[in-house]
Amino acid sequence: MKQSPKIWPALAAPGATWLLALFGIPFYAVACVAFGTIDPIFRDAVPQWNPLAWDFGQAREVLASVLSGPLQGVFLRTIVYVLAAMITSFAIGFPVAYFLARHAGKRKLLLLTLVIVPFWVNYLMRMLAWVNLLSPSGLFSRFMGVFGIHYNWLDGSPITVVLGLVYGYVPFLILPMYATLERLDWRLVEAARDLGATSRQAFRLVTIPMAQAGMAAAAILIALPMFGDYYTNDLLSRSPRTEMLGNQIDFYVNNSQQPQRGAVLVLMLSALLLVALSWYLRSTSRYAKERTK
């Protein structure tokens, strides 16, 4: 068949142009602000549109602060919180997804629906719910008070922030995890059992390796937004003791006179995520190769 392919680029053009103009260019603009100069009179950031004239002074300053200055704590805290929240999310989300995929039986549709519901409840509503419960007069605090535990959960508590992140993002882990487990070839697990593996061995040596790519995808899926999260932290703590990278970006870009610093931090966050992402892409392409063998 003869190809007259003009129609396809024409169809793709509006969307591609839109993304280029409002996604590609803004990324460049961030770099131009980050590597630009500061107006000596108004102290405002002046973007430098010519990459040959970029000034890396501010970026170097921020990097120094990350490596051995006040920002070091923020960076480390961000990584620790996200990792802790991710591990907890797996501890909760994996069994839930596993049960849904394997043993839900007659209740499957009901359970699936119940698990999907939080996905569609507004994130801020879910945080509002916890702020109400955790406030000093809230139900949870009063309940804990019965056992003699009096603790202000909303005053810069790292536990609250990490659990808040878990509560917020675990639905986004369960669904892709469920999709992965649902599609697994469970006959292989049965075969392993028939060949004498204990259920634990079959799980460790057959199920987990088969689900690995899906697990990596789910981990990435929740880690990326967690790294940029600032509102969970703001609502549940708003204390410098639990401040994360997202809070710094929000502060510098939105509320301060130093958007340049904010722009540098945005670039750093992107670089951090790029590392996580390339790890993910490498592991999935390896998986795809093994699969086609």
Add this chain to the structure above:
Amino acid sequence: MTRRRFRVLPTIIWGYVIWSLVPVIIAVAYSFNDGRSRTVWQGFSLRWWIGDPNASVLHDASMRNAIFNSLILAFTTVVIVIPIGISLAVGAHRLRGRSAKAVQGLTSVPLITPEIVVGAALLLTFTRLFTGIPLGFPAQLLGNVTFSISAVVVIVRARLVSIGSGFEEAARDLGATRFQALRYVLMPMLWPSVMASLVVVFATVIDDFVITSFLSSGVDSETVPLRIYSSVKGGATPALNALATLLVLTSFTVLICGLFGLSLWRKRHGDNGGLRAALADVTQADA
């Protein structure tokens, strides 16, 4: 051994369901509180919904304004993003070679970019480069469209893959032009993905906080999530719970209408997957 696991897992899943839903249900319940408190129950009333002449959701001008802003933003985003996204998905699906790769990259990067990066980048762009676009509704609209295009592309592309190229080729063999095959054969078959995109985009935009907040211009362009965010920590009344409940009800109404429409479409086209298949349409789209 196996029997033990069977008892542990159901406990975890029911525990999870309770943990994930009960706090929200309590927050909804407190919107019916008779007192000013969001934490201490003082009896049932509709005071914060309709009763109070100033502070109830029905009468508070700023809350009504937020609801109005949210709805307008979600509607306009859907109207703009659906045609752009579908045409991009159909076009990109047929592209080959280098341009295909470029478009693929352009549509998948937004999916993995945290919202704060998009929000900050657009804010810096609208205040320093495209200064003709004022913050507030115009900027919020452009931002939400940008962030939603990729979701539509993913949903429509999944549908294109499952349709395959057979139907279009058959139409072409029977004498249809390329455009006719697209218009009369492919387009009608894309319906479920259009419906799914509509639901997903509407719900995402009406729930969106980060981009909408970065690009807002203050009280005038405040949406419901922004309003919740700014008043959670203050001494807000249960009217805030009522407002949040309203937001949740809106997304669920859209979701349920979409699911209903999808399963109806499937039934009419001889697919008896019903609600479950429709659910899969929407959730696969999210993942």
